[in-house]
Amino acid sequence: MRTRALRAGTGLTSFAAIAATVVLAAPSAQASVSSVSVSGVLHTVGTTYTITAKIGGVSGLLPVAFSDNGNKLETSPVLPNPLTGTAKIEWTPSSAGQHVITATQGFSTKSVAIDVREKSPITGSASGGSSNLGSGSASGSGEFLGGVIAGSS
Template identity: 50%
Template structure:
């Protein structure tokens, strides 16, 4: 009789340990999202143009708000990872180089949030202009004055 009871006790203990291990693994797998969270993402402005400069801002939460923050545009990182400052906030300057849809993503500690913006061409006349070198066939143009002295 004791042998059967010992086996049942050992079997129950084994099931209990296995259940505990499974629960502990589940906690470890979900831990990053519980401790760090990107709560919101915003981009200043509303008329996004190629060559313009905009600020992407993120609000961060959770116990690990000090983890590095990564910003990306269509999967390509924007600059280096940022240390949140002030705590719970992070931002970066973004200068779009192409037209079309851009998915801007902020990642921290295994969590991420994205915002989608559409970028248009730069307005006409927004580039730099040059009026020429100021030199003609005979030398500088308009660089001096003539006059007589009495």
């Protein structure tokens, strides 16, 4: 009876040692976001941009979650494209100020800070055109850059 218990214990110990070796020797299959970027240079409220997360490691099947200042984007998470190693999502900022855009896959997270500006109200005028019915013109006024350009008094 004692011999059986000793054999069973030795068998379990050997199995645990082999399992630990396999786990430690296995290649890393962790998800890895290597970078996150936002298309465009000057970002304004109401304009749509593409957020791109570059994915590293063996993580092509794991979804990537995107957020703006900690709030999950509406169509997030998305699956990465295994051919390009990227995950992309469209983003339209609804407020001005600094936005921290974050891409997360598994335990890997990368962020980028983007400054978003209000849309500048641009106005102008046009005139011209005539026919045998008469002529017409149109004009407008407004403020651009706080009255620095046209429309300030």
